[in-house]
Amino acid sequence: MKKIFSFALIAIIAFGLLAAGCGGTTPAPKSEASKDAVPADIKAIKDRGVFKAGVKVDVPKFGYKDAKTGKIDGFEIDLVKAIAKKILGDENKIDIQGVVAKTRGPLLDNGDVDAVIATFTITEERKKSYNFSDPYYTDGVALMVKKASGAKSLKDLDGKKIGVSQSTTTKKALQTELDKLGIKASFLEFGTYAEVKAALDSGRVDCYSIDAAILFGYLDDSVVILPDRYSPQEYGAATKKSNTALAKLINDTLNDMKKSGEIDKLLQKWGLK
Amino acid sequence: MPGPFAGFKWLALFEDWQIFLEGFLVTLEVSCLALALALSLGIVGGMLGAAPNRFLRWVNRCYVEFIQNTPLVIQIIFLYHGLPHLGVTLPVFLIGVLGIGVYHGAYVAESIRAGIGAISRGQLESAYSQGFSYWQAMRHVVLPQAKRIVLPPITNQVVSLIKNTSVLAMVAGGDLMYHADSWSSSNLYYGPAFVITGLLYLAICYPLARQARRLERELEVSA
Numbered sequence: 001m002k003k004i005f006s007f008a009l010i011a012i013i014a015f016g017l018l019a020a021g022c023g024g025t026t027p028a029p030k031s032e033a034s035k036d037a038v039p040a041d042i043k044a045i046k047d048r049g050v051f052k053a054g055v056k057v058d059v060p061k062f063g064y065k066d067a068k069t070g071k072i073d074g075f076e077i078d079l080v081k082a083i084a085k086k087i088l089g090d091e092n093k094i095d096i097q098g099v100v101a102k103t104r105g106p107l108l109d110n111g112d113v114d115a116v117i118a119t120f121t122i123t124e125e126r127k128k129s130y131n132f133s134d135p136y137y138t139d140g141v142a143l144m145v146k147k148a149s150g151a152k153s154l155k156d157l158d159g160k161k162i163g164v165s166q167s168t169t170t171k172k173a174l175q176t177e178l179d180k181l182g183i184k185a186s187f188l189e190f191g192t193y194a195e196v197k198a199a200l201d202s203g204r205v206d207c208y209s210i211d212a213a214i215l216f217g218y219l220d221d222s223v224v225i226l227p228d229r230y231s232p233q234e235y236g237a238a239t240k241k242s243n244t245a246l247a248k249l250i251n252d253t254l255n256d257m258k259k260s261g262e263i264d265k266l267l268q269k270w271g272l273k
Numbered sequence: 274m275p276g277p278f279a280g281f282k283w284l285a286l287f288e289d290w291q292i293f294l295e296g297f298l299v300t301l302e303v304s305c306l307a308l309a310l311a312l313s314l315g316i317v318g319g320m321l322g323a324a325p326n327r328f329l330r331w332v333n334r335c336y337v338e339f340i341q342n343t344p345l346v347i348q349i350i351f352l353y354h355g356l357p358h359l360g361v362t363l364p365v366f367l368i369g370v371l372g373i374g375v376y377h378g379a380y381v382a383e384s385i386r387a388g389i390g391a392i393s394r395g396q397l398e399s400a401y402s403q404g405f406s407y408w409q410a411m412r413h414v415v416l417p418q419a420k421r422i423v424l425p426p427i428t429n430q431v432v433s434l435i436k437n438t439s440v441l442a443m444v445a446g447g448d449l450m451y452h453a454d455s456w457s458s459s460n461l462y463y464g465p466a467f468v469i470t471g472l473l474y475l476a477i478c479y480p481l482a483r484q485a486r487r488l489e490r491e492l493e494v495s496a
Contacts, residue, residue: 102454105461109277125460128281163445167458188445189455195443202357204445 039245042087045114050095051084054107054116057098058193060217061270062119065098072096075270076117079136079237079254082262083115086253100192101167105129108240115239115250119211121169122236131247132236136254136263137272140229141173142212147224149206154228158183163196163205165189170210173231193218213272277464286465289456296452297473303369303448304435304477310374311434315381315427320411322386333382340379345440348372353444369441369448377434381427388423389415421492428485432478439474449473 038046045051055076056063063074081091099107104116108130119139122132143162145151151160154177164170166189178185188205190196197218200208208215208223211233215225237254239247257263267273286293322333340348352368363371392415400410442450449470457466 102458105463106277129279129461166454167461169459171459189451190445191443191454198354199445202354203362204353204357 041114041243041246042249045087045246049088050093051080051087051115052095052097052113053080053083054099054104054113054118055080055096056118056214058217059119059214061272062213063098063117064217072098075137075266075272076119078266078269079117079257080115082257083237083250083253086249101165102191104167104238108238111240114243114246115237117237119214119235120238121211121233123169126238130238130241131244132238133247133251133254135234135236136258137235137267139211139213139233139235141170141209141231141233142215142229143226144200144208144215144218144223145206145226146200146222148222151207151226153226154178154230155181155183157185157207160185160206161188161204162186162207162209163188163190163199164209165193165196166191168210169233173233174209177230278468279464282462283465285460285462286456286469292452292456293449293469293473296447296449299366299447300435300438300449300474301477303366303373303438303441303446306370307374307377307438308431308434310370311377311381311430312427314375314378315385315430318378318382319385319389319423320416322382323389325407333386337379337382340376341383345372345376345437346443348376349440349444365441365444365446368444369438369446373434373437373440376437377430380430384423384426384430385419387426388419391422392418421489424485424489424492428482428489431485432482435478435481436474 037043055072055074057065057072059074061074063072063076065072077096080094080096084094085091097107097113099113099116099118104118104120107113108116116130120126120132122135126132143151143154143157145157149156151157154174162174162185164174164187171187171189174185175187185207188199190199193210193214196205196208196210199205200223208218212225212229219225237250239250254263257266264273318333318336321329322337324330324333349368349372352363352372353365356363389411396414396418397407397410400414405413438448439450440446441448442454445451453466453470457463
């Protein structure tokens with residue numbers, strides 16, 4: 001018996017140390033110490049000579065990887081380029097990697113990417129963990145159903161199953177709408193967007209719900225996207241909590257682009273307006 | 274600066290403890306039922322594998338080779354996303370029990386077949402000479418001796434069966450891993466969520482492994 005306890009104790013201590021160790025590695029912001037010098041987080045990017053960003057690769061018009069050319073392109077990629085130009089003076093000095101909803105947070109935390117610009121909805125809860133820029137795009141949650149189901153609106157989904165993707169804000173947003181209508185639906189969560197679509201195809205769920213922009217990437221002949229949009233989802237560029245100078249720089253860049261009309265131009269270029 | 278393990282994230286987790294409890298219970302239920310299925314399939318499958326009849330051995334090979342040489346993930350995905358296209362929609366809980374039970378049943382069958390093979394042929398022959406039939410000899414002479422040999426590898430299987438129930442997270446199975454994923458990915462407090470989830474799996478597996486080890490020692494004495 002004694003052995004069991006001592007083992008359990010060791011296990012708990014080991015986990016605790018691991019936890020404390022990881023928690024303690026977050027560097028303190030250094031921007032206050034040297035006001036004139038380049039802040040450490042931006043200097044790191046300059047020294048490296050490349051701006052690393054996490055983007056979507058499966059959301060048409062925002063971040064989409066062309067299967068033929070292997071090139072990732074989209075509105076958010078253009079934003080990454082604009083930021084790289086601001087920091088490094090060259091919009092091609094970027095290193096973009098595909099992220100999914102679930103990897104966005106960890107990749108920022110461990111420093112694999114400097115910023116995530118990947119249809120990342122700003123929420124109060126998330127702001128506690130990461131810096132978010134002001135919103136650069138507002139989307140709405142939409143519903144995709146099978147044509148054969150005949151569903152026309154959220155009302156028709158009473159008692160049905162709604163598939164959503166993990167690490168998204170869809171579930172909370174839709175629950176509020178369901179409560180307003182006084183109807184009930186259950187939610188099933190899947191790891192990737194493609195899995196939710198597979199679940200819709202196999203009839204495991206009756207509806208696939210996520211931000212409209214993402215949903216359009218999965219449109220095919222057997223399904224239809226309903227016209228309603230729910231609870232505006234504001235997309236922001238996220239950075240690691242400690243990289244405050246970088247967060248400010250990104251925010252300023254995006255805001256300047258909004259003022260100068262550059263963002264509007266990009267939105268038109270990608271047909272998002 | 275809040276890292277992945279910041280204090281407020283732990284507090285948020287302890288506030289939502291019911292979510293984790295719910296998942297923990299589902300994991301326990303699936304584990305118990307899948308374990309029962311795996312052991313029954315394993316014992317039958319193992320005896321078939323050691324049977325003198327060639328057809329029975331062939332049945333065993335088909336089952337074991339097919340299940341062992343395809344990933345569990347694919348088997349589960351097939352049951353969940355594939356079967357509905359063929360008109361069979363199994364509830365996800367049943368998929369957990371069936372999928373994981375059948376998968377580990379194949380491994381248990383191999384352990385048991387090996388255990389039977391390790392008992393010297395003379396034991397079977399002397400049982401025959403006493404008038405036992407094949408199945409009687411198995412039941413009363415060979416299996417009781419094989420038990421001692423197969424216990425350690427079967428313990429391994431039991432523990433990995435429990436851990437493998439986490440594949441259900443992929444198909445919205447409502448198990449512990451699913452709830453940990455779901456909870457931690459909506460608020461991105463993944464640090465504490467996965468530490469606690471890991472400890473909860475440890476809390477099931479470790480006592481079980483201890484108990485099995487004790488059983489091994491007892492068998493050692495009686496043998």
